[in-house]
Amino acid sequence: MAEFLEVVMIVSFGASWPLNVIKSYKARTTKGKSLPFLCLIFFGYIAGIASKLLNESYMMSIHSKWYVLFFYVLNLIMVGLDLCFYIRNHKIDRENDKSKRV
Numbered sequence: 522m523a524e525f526l527e528v529v530m531i532v533s534f535g536a537s538w539p540l541n542v543i544k545s546y547k548a549r550t551t552k553g554k555s556l557p558f559l560c561l562i563f564f565g566y567i568a569g570i571a572s573k574l575l576n577e578s579y580m581m582s583i584h585s586k587w588y589v590l591f592f593y594v595l596n597l598i599m600v601g602l603d604l605c606f607y608i609r610n611h612k613i614d615r616e617n618d619k620s621k622r623v
Contacts, residue, residue, distance in 0.1 A: 524586055524589055527589055528588060528589055528592060531569075531589070531592040531593060531596060532592060534596060535592060535595060535596040535599065538596060538599030538600060538603065539599060541599075541603055542599055542602045542603050542606065545603050545606035545607065545610065546606055548610065549609075549610055549613050550610050550613065550614055551607055551610045551611050551614055552614075554607055554610075556607060559600060559603055559604050559607060560604070562600050563597065563600045563601065563604060566593055566596050566597040566600060567597065569593045570590065570593045570594060570597065573589065573590050573593065574590075
């Protein structure tokens with residue numbers, strides 16, 4: 522039951538990431554985004570994955586509980602994509618600021 526509830530939590534958190542990534546891609550700006558927040562979430566997913574990989578009882582039953590780790594990794598990828606778009610959008614913001622000054 523604990524694993525099921527954990528998956529519900531991870532899926533709930535992860536459900537918004539694809540929409541957030543699409544919004545970041547289309548917005549082409551960092552306005553309304555927080556780099557420290559994204560980094561903290563990214564680090565949190567890394568810690569969650571490490572926790573699973575270091576948990577002997579989980580690793581012994583990974584053949585039947587692989588889906589928990591799958592959702593951690595999927596969310597990590599989504600946050601990673603959002604971080605990449607943040608970097609791209611930050612460069613676009615700087616270029617737009619330069620062109621407004623000239």
